[in-house]
Amino acid sequence: MNDSYIKRKSFIRWLRFGIVIFCTLLLAVACHRGGSIPLNDHSKNVACRHVEHAAGITCIPENFQRLVTLDDTSLANAIALGIKPVGAVISNFSSYWQDKLTGVKNIGTIGEPNLESILALKPDLIAGFDYQQDIYSITSKIAPTFLLKFEHSGQWKEVFTNISVALDKKEVGQKIMEDYYHRLAEFKQKMGTKLSNLKVSVVRVYPNNINLYLRDSFCGIVLQDAGLSRPESQNFTAIEAKKLFGNQIQMSIGNELIEKIDADIIFIWTAENDAKSSQTAKKKLEQLKLSPLWKNLKAVQQNKVYIVPDYWIGGGILAANAIIDDLFKYLINFNANKNTVVSNTLLTIIR
Numbered sequence: 181m182n183d184s185y186i187k188r189k190s191f192i193r194w195l196r197f198g199i200v201i202f203c204t205l206l207l208a209v210a211c212h213r214g215g216s217i218p219l220n221d222h223s224k225n226v227a228c229r230h231v232e233h234a235a236g237i238t239c240i241p242e243n244f245q246r247l248v249t250l251d252d253t254s255l256a257n258a259i260a261l262g263i264k265p266v267g268a269v270i271s272n273f274s275s276y277w278q279d280k281l282t283g284v285k286n287i288g289t290i291g292e293p294n295l296e297s298i299l300a301l302k303p304d305l306i307a308g309f310d311y312q313q314d315i316y317s318i319t320s321k322i323a324p325t326f327l328l329k330f331e332h333s334g335q336w337k338e339v340f341t342n343i344s345v346a347l348d349k350k351e352v353g354q355k356i357m358e359d360y361y362h363r364l365a366e367f368k369q370k371m372g373t374k375l376s377n378l379k380v381s382v383v384r385v386y387p388n389n390i391n392l393y394l395r396d397s398f399c400g401i402v403l404q405d406a407g408l409s410r411p412e413s414q415n416f417t418a419i420e421a422k423k424l425f426g427n428q429i430q431m432s433i434g435n436e437l438i439e440k441i442d443a444d445i446i447f448i449w450t451a452e453n454d455a456k457s458s459q460t461a462k463k464k465l466e467q468l469k470l471s472p473l474w475k476n477l478k479a480v481q482q483n484k485v486y487i488v489p490d491y492w493i494g495g496g497i498l499a500a501n502a503i504i505d506d507l508f509k510y511l512i513n514f515n516a517n518k519n520t521v522v523s524n525t526l527l528t529i530i531r
Contacts, residue, residue, distance in 0.1 A: 233328055
């Protein structure tokens with residue numbers, strides 16, 4: 181984690197703190213003047229369920245109609261459970277299921293939802309994660325708000341289960357996870373004996389560095405569930421990785437350590453949240469491919485390097501199923517049309 185990143189995060193924290201203070205004063209003035217801002221009154225005696233979460237206990241309306249999600253993972257999970265929010269933070273990393281977002285208003289960027297946009301939507305429920313607690317005092321005045329614990333992306337299955345319970349979709353969530361494991365069982369069956377000896381490397385090329393995604397990252401968990409092994413350079417648990425690298429799911433390497441990328445198969449991506457950074461990362465990858473160290477990698481020599489989309493850094497069940505699509509596509513060379521049919525098991529629930 182470099183100094184510029186730390187400074188940027190510090191600036192964002194102070195900016196969001198200032199926004200919270202401003203909105204608190206704005207709401208107080210609105211209440212004093214008789215509610216000139218459309219602040220929702222959710223103190224009415226409506227049927228609700230008490231749900232404990234990272235920020236406290238919230239009584240979630242049993243028949244909520246206007247959900248707002250504060251991040252792209254909560255949005256994806258809600259969509260998977262058959263609930264389309266009226267508003268959500270929609271990032272560039274949501275591109276692979278944009279067709280499901282018709283009618284959903286974009287309320288801001290990751291980590292910086294627009295509170296005025298949320299107010300205008302008049303939600304009756306707001307969902308997010310624990311890193312958004314600095315705006316909880318505001319959002320909970322707008323509508324009942326629950327914030328789930330989400331320490332790192334490898335916890336995506338627990339998060340999906342928790343949000344399905346909070347949204348009163350427990351049985352739907354269980355069925356979706358059963359389908360997930362059914363697809364993985366089919367993958368394992370088709371892989372057969374090849375599965376036990378295959379090592380898969382997962383790499384992200386940033387504009388300024390190269391990172392290895394480790395065992396307990398989001399995609400790492402999907403690979404574990406698929407029965408795929410990782411090279412020793414990436415076979416660290418979240419606890420081990422945090423002690424060694426200060427990050428539970430990824431570690432940085434320099435160009436001189438490119439050999440740590442190697443495996444039987446390499447999945448690699450350059451996705452960033454803005455076009456300029458993405459373009460810079462793509463150029464870095466092209467430069468990497470010119471390196472003699474790169475050309476010496478076994479996966480490169482055997483033409484087993486696959487460029488994959490941004491859902492490999494996802495955090496929800498939709499992205500997990502998209503990764504399984506890629507496993508069928510690249511490791512089994514499954515017929516593309518049949519692969520799409522398998523994915524539609526999940527999409528029928530979304531519709």
